[in-house]
Amino acid sequence: MYLSDHDGAEQAALALTNHIISRINAFKPTQMKKFVLCLPTGSTPLPVYEELVRRFKLGDVSFEHVITFNLDEYVGLKPCHKQSYAYFMEENLDIPSSQTHLLPSSPIDPHKTHQDSCAAYESLITSLGGIHLLFLGIGENGHVAFNEPASSMSSRTRMVKLDQGTREINARFFGKEQVPTHALTMGIANILEAQEIIVLATGERKSNALKEALEGGINHLCPASVLQMHEKVSIYTDNTAIKGLKESTINYLKSQDPSSSTPRLKDTTDKNKRPFQGRGLLRGTSFSWVSSPSTPIEEDKPLFWSRPPSPSKSLAVDVKVEMIVGQGIHSPLNSPHDDQQQVKIPDKEQKTGIKPQTLLAKDVNSLDQEETQKEADDQGPSV
């Protein structure tokens, strides 16, 4: 674990932004090799998103081959609700919807459950080879994403009931409206599976949680303490957030090298690391699927599709379930609900100049064909 402390919150945010940019640039993402970035919401990351947009405009970083996943979302808020995290991301980062994924605040397919949405979300992340870089905030009560105190340290993506304290703290955003009682969140196990984690914790109100997380034992009453279990974590703080920490802790963590550990997933395309996978043929089109560890398997009818949706309209209509996984809740294409179809999505290209990417599924399909042939040669009959 590495600690990067700064005089102020702004400086900490700029340093963390540089970390994100340097990781994306060092990875050299391409059409065939996407960089998978996981993102938080809240007020702490706002200067990071502002700086990322500024640096994008300067040409310091491209998001063309970056795929994002958000950590959590309130249950029941439509994407057009100003406090939904879908709206937050549109407002603050504005990466094209084809590259942005959020847990849906209500199941996209009315015949599915929240649990189905969570499993599909995990499955999509797995199919992309996992998360390369996960950017995390810490709640005042030590929560990470919406994993509240006393969450299971092995928890996976699921619906949770929000802690009363969290609802009170977040009430500042909601005015007179009630804060939702439930949310969907990636679990603690999912967070730990990321290759690298970066945390932004600034301001005095985070000092207790930070002390518990870094100096307390690993304890489910402070979910952020589980960061002690990950081998590649960098924590960006300011001098008010670290004021409860012992000097020896600060000095030791500052002396660590932020890039010294080896990535957790060395070969993200390794078939053996995918929990369940298979191939099939649907109306003449070959496809691959991957399930998450929490996904039940039905041999003849895999429930969750790992691949982003095809841009081809006919396939998208034929394979409805594929659309659930593919584009998050932003896209009018993947929402069967009329009210969601009418959500106005701001013109991204106009705001940031980032061009929407629509080739991902095509590329994956062509990769599939190559993989299908190679795997058939390597492994014999398919599942």
Ligand code: GLP
């Ligand atoms: C929210 C989010 C978290 C976030 C945290 C801190 O409720 N679910 O992902 O990290 O609380 O938010 P803030 O930065 O506003 O303190």
